[in-house]
Amino acid sequence: MTATQQGIWLAEQLSPGVSGYHDTAVLRIDGPLDAEALRLAFGDARAVHEAMRCRVIEVDGEPQQSFDAPAPEWAYTNLGPVAAQTRAARIERLTALTATEPFDLESDPLWRARLIRVGSDEHMLILVFHHLISDGWSHGVLLQTVLSHYAARAQHTTLPPTADTTAYRRWLLARAAGEQASVDSGRAREVAALLSEAPYRAALPGLKGPANDRLAAAVKLPVPDATWTSFDRACRRAGTTRYMGLTGLFGHLLSQTSRSGRAVLASPVAIRDAPGSAHLMGCLINVVPIVLAPLPTADPAAALAAGREAVLTALRYTDVPYRDVARALGPLTTSNDPVTNIGVEEFNAPQEPVRVGDVVVRPMPRGHVRLRHDLALSVARGGASAQLLHPVQAWDVNEVQSLAQNLAELISKAAASVTPE
Template sequence: MNQRLDDRRARLVEALRAQRRTLASERLPLTATQQGIWIAEQLSPGVSGYHDTAVLRMDGPLDTEALRLAFGDARAVHEAMRCRVVETDGEPLQSFDAPAPDVAYSDLGAVGPQTRGARVERLAALAATEPFDLEAGPLWRARLVRLSADEHVLILVVHHLISDGWSHGVLLRSLLSHYAARSRNAPPPAVPDGDGYRTWLLHRVAQERAAVEGGRARHVAGLLSHAPYRVPLPGRDDRAGDRLSVAVGLPVAQRTWTVFDRACRRAGATPYMGLTGLFGLLLARTTGGRTAVLASPVALRAAPGTADLMGCLINVVPVAVRILPPTGPAQAVAAGRDAVLTALRYADVPYRDVARALGPLPTADDPVTNVGVEEFNAPEERVRLGDLTVEPQPRGQVRLRHDLALSIPRNATGAQLLHPVGRWSPGESRSFAERLAELIGEAATASARDE
């Protein structure tokens, strides 16, 4: 009896190993989101808007060998870091055998303190815009910049074919936890399922195919009766071609953010939903329309184990905020909640196929709308690793695919408007941010009166 159980167990183990070997060598199709990114990169290599740049300042004694080994550990853990995209018979497929890059190194120790900042920005800009060789891989690069013995800056650029806003945080936390273990000769941290990302990819491709074949893309397109949606934003200059963007902070006091958060929760909304509604209200008032359609990336991480995966696990959904007179800020918060919940019901539907179902559309970076809203999940907090302090720096070198986007951090505080530098005058963008801040204040005040 025991022998039979041992034989069955051995056969099962071998079958699982064989399955893993097959999956490891298999070239997988791209999701619809990845296909759109791949096409954009063919048209505008390096400046497509799909390079994600993280800059970390490191103060204190840095173990450079431990950092190098930590990158190797992160690459071993996260399948996406081994991904490259190979075109076969005209179809892009992803393979997971890309080589490991060397961590580049620059020493600015001999450069005067007054010019170091500009030199670091220059290095970050070059790293952010240098095209990746998608076929050869890898689709990420890193550069360590030495400022002095106890001052370093790490520049990390990852292509969105293998990453998303959520993954930005996954990768940084993974890298730092492995560095901490290496520098202390401690056991490595726990890691996610080795085949989790590829398993997710296969499921997502099948889900997308079913959604399109089931007519759900046509259904979503039918909900967007006035698409394509183009906001004639005041002061916009369409002649400016570069998409390098600037961030404009919303002038909102911390106390107002706190009250606004309570207002959203009283309305059954998250701050993200509430801000989406207020953004839609401002756009509707600007255009005189009754609907604001916003492109919003959505994390597809409902399945167990996906929270710790790195990869392109997103879809974009059109969020249609309905603004009917006399909608005010409090009603707009509820409208944002309803719009986001409706959009999430169609997260399985590829955004690309929604655009196709809308019919002939003008050529543009986004064929559905020129405004977007995002929830940015990158770590912002300072991390202590023994005597070393690691602090994420503000986002830089963002190339935006919309004329205007609202970027909302996890706790909403610090929300920013992003827009291409050359397409808006500074005065107009500040005015727009001030008007949105006023709506946030009005929503908070109205809620406080009702308490």
């Protein structure tokens, strides 16, 4: 197992089902769906992606992966006969139950699916994966596999060719060896030197403190589409990406709001630099700490540049397990992230509708997320949006909305700093 997986496994032992490592996706399917073809397509995907056959067993107190988990039961619910005014509540309840039911890591498959028939040409598909076998990138990989096989099944044509089904296992072995080499060479201490004042805990207005339930809500940044277009233009002029630019602005806002010396953000990174790894489904991530020093002024260009430099510095250490960075910092007391209470992510799961024959598949907004940080900025890789995620119990929601508004104003200032192309 990789260090990331070992950390996830340990968290699951401490808080089964509520550790924050259930990854839920909801898809709306419009059109004449062939439900049996879809069920078979998921079986095909399970044959293609080794991660979907994974379970985790304990041997002498240590977790080990075994790739012989049984196929999950295909759950189907017909809400067609249910009164229209109660369907939405029933769908929400089924989604919550499907998303929160704990996995038996040793015996169960670590994913489940439920298809809900809403009407003759409308279905909802709920997918839940444990992060031990999935990450944000995997959403797109799985959807592409399932839909290509669904098209072949529904049209009774030849199935797509099956690629190397053991590539994920080989990636895991190589990654674990590389992580050990980086720790042995002292690179974890290099990162810790950048974080000498850790743990970083941003004290923000409205943050009440630790929450027993980490179920999160999202506050979308109130940024018009035209402003996002201008902001992306400003980022290009600065030689940076939207994610880097927003990271710089977010860090600047945190420093200003908390009046701290700097901002430290934990960011998950997809490790898909090996040949063929872009097509793998699985847990291929590490977390890197991004350190942003306070800016003397609110100059948007400076914030964008600071974000770029901080992210590039962090990405130099993707080979270093986050767990070992925390260990190198010394004894840290926290039940969640041992380095910081703030996160930032580039969420690159599919967001645009996909057409397969007469069927249209639409990803729905994320829900039933449990957050390990007190606050996280989630940046959509595609489309014009970003949002602040926060554990509901830990916050005065008005303060989160105020932070979202303040960040939106910084984005607008940066967008206005360049002339139209």
